[in-house]
Structure formats: structure tokens, C-alpha cells
């Protein structure tokens with residue numbers, strides 16, 4: 001049966017016009033790239049984080065060179081480029097709206113259909129003779145390897161979790177060791193995420209602290225800062241050593257310790273100290289609980305469960321503390 | 332140091348009858364939750380599962396199911412307030 005003319009037109013125009021020759025990129029990681037990475041981590045100039053989607057030639061790839069897919073998030077792209085230093089390769093950048101591979105796979109923008117579309121639109125088939133594409137393992141929640149293969153003819157191979165392991169992965173004949181397949185959440189991984197938490201809550205809590213200061217609540221301005229630093233920095237850093245499995249509990253313990261320490265430091269009388277401890281333990285617990293979003297091992301079911309218990313407890317702590325302070329004024 | 336989240340909450344289910352032992356789930360799981368025993372997949376420790384959905388998405392036999400989602404308190408809160416499924420709020424430019 002002949003295809004209707006209309007359909008042919010759709011196939012002809014947009015895709016072919018959009019196909020550009022692959023842009024050449026190098027392995028160099030310049031001071032400029034480093035500065036961009038720093039800005040991205042601190043949330044400055046968000047548009048910096050996007051790479052134009054499409055096919056890139058890294059070094060001088062040939063028809064037999066491997067193809068790597070990644071997100072159009074600056075840090076993912078640069079990590080891949082750097083890790084492949086010395087290897088000529090094709091890089092296929094999917095349009096994930098400037099979001100990293102992991103988050104984008106969760107949302108499905110780093111997904112089977114986007115992968116198939118990118119392979120098609122970039123004309124990848126014309127640049128390589130093999131039919132293999134290497135994806136970051138963290139893209140797997142969004143991509144179904146067998147469906148992608150059925151749609152595109154390209155076999156999906158999952159590379160290691162970390163781009164740094166790519167040279168070893170290639171040396172092993174495109175095989176990842178069990179260690180390469182595991183997500184880590186070491187001190188460094190947690191530390192680089194702290195700025196994001198700090199910026200996010202700082203937006204609200206720094207003005208709040210300033211306001212408290214202006215209104216003459218010097219002590220509470222200090223406690224607010226302490227709660228911010230506890231939830232956004234101390235909890236990420238001390239995570240494995242804080243007691244319990246629940247993030248809300250871990251953060252409450254940290255918040256309790258810090259606010260108690262501040263009380264001792266300031267020599268607050270017991271009544272007002274107790275009220276502050278209630279309020280700022282709840283605040284630190286709330287902020288620290290949000291670190292579940294940045295962590296690499298928490299599940300939706302788990303977060304739901306702990307929030308059902310923690311949210312009312314945090315609210316109760318906050319309200320009880322405020323009520324005590326208020327009552328204290330009139331007593 | 333291996334960190335574990337709450338006990339007994341994961342929605343991961345394995346239907347061993349459907350499993351063909353292809354090993355794909357082992358390739359994609361970031362927490363080594365699944366192992367291969369002979370020609371069948373088996374769950375090591377479901378408490379390590381973060382419900383990312385990679386294994387279910389990539390199992391050609393449809394032997395694995397999991398309610399995929401983001402383990403993110405902010406997302407759960409926003410989802411609760413807007414009455415939608417929790418979505419990674421780190422979206423649309425704020426994640427980066």
C-alpha cells in the first residue's frame with residue numbers, strides 16, 4: 001500500500017533539515033570549563049548548563065569508533081569528554097532540557113523514545129558501520145534497551161555508573177565490573193551536593209535571619225543560621241554516622257545536638273532553651289529530610305513512609321516551641 | 332560504607348517463573364540488589380532497592396516490577412500539595 005503523500009512530507013522536511021554535520025570537540029578541560037562547573041554547582045547562570053543536543057565528534061572518530069550517549073547537561077557532557085581523553089568517539093547528546101542523566105532518566109526525558117529520535121535525527125547510521133551505542137548506566141531507569149534496539153537497530157550497552165571508569169570499561173571489552181555498576185555516596189559525593197541544599201534553603205532562611213536580626217531577635221537569627229548549616233551541610237557530611245536510617249531522625253539528632261550546643265554557648269535559661277531546641281530541631285530535621293532528594297539510595301516508598309511520621313512531628317515541635325516562647329512573654 | 336534506607340518498604344517484585352536468566356537486571360541495578368542463581372534472578376536484599384525502575388524497564392521477559400519513583404522529600408511534598416505523582420522538582424533548570 002502506498003503511503004499518503006502527507007506522511008512522506010513529514011518524514012522529509014524537519015529531520016533532514018535539522019541534521020547538521022557533527023560538531024568537533026576536544027578532550028581538553030579548560031579553566032573556563034572548570035569555572036562553568038563551579039557556577040553550575042552553585043546554581044549561577046543556569047543556562048550555562050545546557051549543551052546543544054545532537055551528534056559530536058570527539059577527537060577524530062572513524063566509522064568504527066564507539067558511540068556514547070549522554071544528557072545535554074554541561075557537567076555530564078564534560079565528564080564524558082574528559083574520561084575519554086585519547087579515545088576517538090562519537091557523542092550523541094540527547095535533549096534532556098539541561099538535566100543530568102540520572103534525573104532525566106527518572107523523568108523519562110533521557111528515555112527510549114528520545115534516544116530513538118536522536119539516533120534518527122542525527123543520522124548516526126551514516127557515521128558508523130557498527131550498530132552499538134553505549135549509554136551511562138544511570139540512564140537505565142528511562143531507557144528500555146530491548147525496545148530501543150527494536151526501534152533503532154542499535155544495540156544498547158550500559159557503560160559504568162561513573163564516566164571515570166570508561167577507559168577500564170573499554171579495556172575490558174565493553175564490560176563493567178560489579179564495582180563499576182554500583183552507585184557510591186561517599187563523603188566527596190555528598191560534599192559537592194551540599195552547596196545546592198545551602199543555596200536552596202539559604203534563599204528563604206538568610207532573609208528570615210536578617211529579618212529576625214532587624215526585629216531584635218538576635219538569638220533566633222543565630223539559631224536560624226545554625227539550623228540551616230546543620231540541615232544543609234552537617235547532615236550531608238555526617239550522614240553515615242548519624243543514628244537511624246530515617247533522614248528526618250538523623251537530621252533531628254544533628255539539629256538537637258547543635259541547638260543544645262548553641263544554648264549552652266549563649267547560656268540560655270532552661271525554659272527558653274527548651275523552646276529553641278524544639279523549634280530548631282524541627283527546622284533542621286525538615287531541611288535534612290530534603291537531602292533524600294540528593295542522596296543516591298533513598299526510595300519513594302521509604303520517603304513517603306518517613307514523611308508520614310516526620311512531618312506531623314516536625315510541625316508539632318515547631319508549634320510547641322513557638323507556643324512556649326509566646327507564653328513566656330506573658331508569664 | 333554501604334548505607335541502607337528504611338526496612339521492608341521497597342515495591343520490587345520478581346516473578347521467577349518468567350525470568351530467562353539473561354542477566355540484564357544485574358547490568359542496570361545501581362545497588363546490586365539482584366544476583367543470578369543458576370539460570371534465575373534472585374533478590375539479594377530488597378532494602379537496598381531505591382525503586383529507580385531500571386531493572387523493570389530493561390527486563391525483556393517482564394519478570395520484574397517496581398513502582399518507580401524518586402526518593403525525594405521535596406518531590407513528595409510538592410506532589411502532595413498539587414495532588415500529582417511526586418516528580419523530581421529538580422526539573423526544568425533548577426537541578427543544574
Ligand code: SF4
Nearest residue numbers: 360380381383384386
Ligand atoms: S528498582 Fe533500581 S535499585 Fe531497585 S532493584 Fe531495580 S534496578 Fe535495583
Ligand code: SF4
Nearest residue numbers: 350351353354356390
Ligand atoms: S532481566 Fe528479567 S529475565 Fe533477565 S535475568 Fe533479570 S529478571 Fe531475569
